[in-house]
Amino acid sequence: MARVILHIGAHKTGTSFLQRCLFQNRALLEHHQIYYPDIGPNPAHHILAAPWIDLPEVPASWFAQGGADGIWDRLTRDYCHRPGTVFLSAEVFSRAELQRVDMAQLRDRLAPFEQVRILYTTRLQPALLQSVWLQRARSGKAPPFEQFLNHALESHLASGIWLDHGQLYSHLRLGFSPEQITFLSYEALCAAPGGVLAGFLAQMGCSLLPEQLSKVPDGGANISPNPLAAWIAWNIFGPVPLPAAGVSSISEAINSGAPAPVTLYSRAEYVQVARIFTPLNHALDRRLQQTQPGFSTGNIPDSSALKFREDLSLRHWGNIASAIYQRRHC
Numbered sequence: 059m060a061r062v063i064l065h066i067g068a069h070k071t072g073t074s075f076l077q078r079c080l081f082q083n084r085a086l087l088e089h090h091q092i093y094y095p096d097i098g099p100n101p102a103h104h105i106l107a108a109p110w111i112d113l114p115e116v117p118a119s120w121f122a123q124g125g126a127d128g129i130w131d132r133l134t135r136d137y138c139h140r141p142g143t144v145f146l147s148a149e150v151f152s153r154a155e156l157q158r159v160d161m162a163q164l165r166d167r168l169a170p171f172e173q174v175r176i177l178y179t180t181r182l183q184p185a186l187l188q189s190v191w192l193q194r195a196r197s198g199k200a201p202p203f204e205q206f207l208n209h210a211l212e213s214h215l216a217s218g219i220w221l222d223h224g225q226l227y228s229h230l231r232l233g234f235s236p237e238q239i240t241f242l243s244y245e246a247l248c249a250a251p252g253g254v255l256a257g258f259l260a261q262m263g264c265s266l267l268p269e270q271l272s273k274v275p276d277g278g279a280n281i282s283p284n285p286l287a288a289w290i291a292w293n294i295f296g297p298v299p300l301p302a303a304g305v306s307s308i309s310e311a312i313n314s315g316a317p318a319p320v321t322l323y324s325r326a327e328y329v330q331v332a333r334i335f336t337p338l339n340h341a342l343d344r345r346l347q348q349t350q351p352g353f354s355t356g357n358i359p360d361s362s363a364l365k366f367r368e369d370l371s372l373r374h375w376g377n378i379a380s381a382i383y384q385r386r387h388c
Contacts, residue, residue, distance in 0.1 A: 060093070060140045061173035063262060067149030068226075069219050070189040070282070071179040071244040072254040075274060077101040077147050079255060083271045091142025092264050097133060103148040105129055109167075111150060111157045130167050138170045143262050152178060152226055155218035161233025176234055177261060180223045180342075180355045181244040183335040184328055188321060190216040192282040195292050198299040203289060203322060211334060221335065223355065224342035236349040241342075245356045284309035286367065289322035290378060304382065311377035312370070320365040328366065332358040 067073055080087065080094045081101035087094055098105035099120050104113060108126035124131060137144045151159050168174045181189075187210055194200035194217060206216070214222040220229075223241070230239050240261070247257040255268040282288075283300065287309035291300050312320060321328060339355040346353045 059172035060138055060142055060144050062144045062168055062171040063175045063177055065147040065177040066151035068152055068179055068181055069149045070186055071181050073149050076254060076258060078274045090264050092262050093137055093144045103146045104150045107150045107159055110159045134170045145262055153218050154215055154220045161230055165233035174238055176230060176239045179242045179244045182356055182358050183221050184331045184358060187216050188285050189282045190219060192285055192288050195288055196300050207327060222338045224338055241346055243356050285322040286320040287312055308378050312374055323366060324368055325361055325366045328361050
């Protein structure tokens with residue numbers, strides 16, 4: 059019988075890239091007894107969350123006979139008796155709001171498989187929170203960042219996504235044992251040879267190397283834009299889908315001279331995020347180290363190497379104004 063690995067995010071941890079890459083290489087993976095099912099309207103497996111979460115982006119025709127239950131029945135019938143590993147990936151399974159998955163019911167649906175593992179990738183909160191806001195800004199649905207940040211610091215949620223990874227772990231424990239749950243660090247995966255893809259191939263027990271898989275076409279990864287440039291563009295153009303050319307022009311203006319890593323936070327905001335989430339991360343590390351010795355979410359980077367909103371000089375603002383003027387009059 060097959061074992062199953064359910065990868066549940068988090069959002070903004072390379073999930074889109076990973077899903078597109080595995081989907082594109084299904085035949086090669088199957089040759090190595092790794093099965094990545096084609097069961098939805100996109101490369102991910104969000105459709106499997108339909109028993110618990112409304113998915114308006116999934117056309118009703120995709121459910122066919124049996125609805126959401128039928129999807130699960132066909133998955134079990136087609137895959138649970140195969141030798142090897144079934145890999146499922148859908149970050150919607152880790153959402154906290156507006157709806158969330160009942161983990162005990164999810165456990166029961168996965169029970170026909172010989173072994174069940176849940177994989178979840180943490181990301182340090184300043185980058186995660188910022189990336190979630192940028193995703194909303196790109197689609198024209200972002201509130202002012204200060205409002206978004208204040209709500210996140212109060213609720214520990216960002217657009218329904220858990221920022222306190224320990225809260226998600228507690229939710230998972232309602233259906234799964236600690237031995238069935240594996241947490242990975244996004245920062246550690248990115249820093250390791252082969253990056254995110256190599257890390258997940260290793261979790262599958264697959265001997266393939268990342269370079270042996272066909273590459274995802276440009277645009278296959280959901281990469282966030284320059285955060286400070288996007289924040290400036292949002293304030294200039296308003297809460298509409300961010301114009302890519304405008305963000306690019308502003309980014310070039312910001313990075314004139316000596317470039318440095320940038321953030322849309324003020325320095326005080328960044329320090330506040332670190333102060334709130336650092337002890338929560340350490341508490342999670344202690345819980346996970348009982349079954350994952352040596353695991354660490356990592357340390358939130360010191361603010362000294364970053365360029366913050368208040369670090370923009372008059373020269374920067376002049377360059378930004380010039381770039382926007384030229385874009386509108388060319």
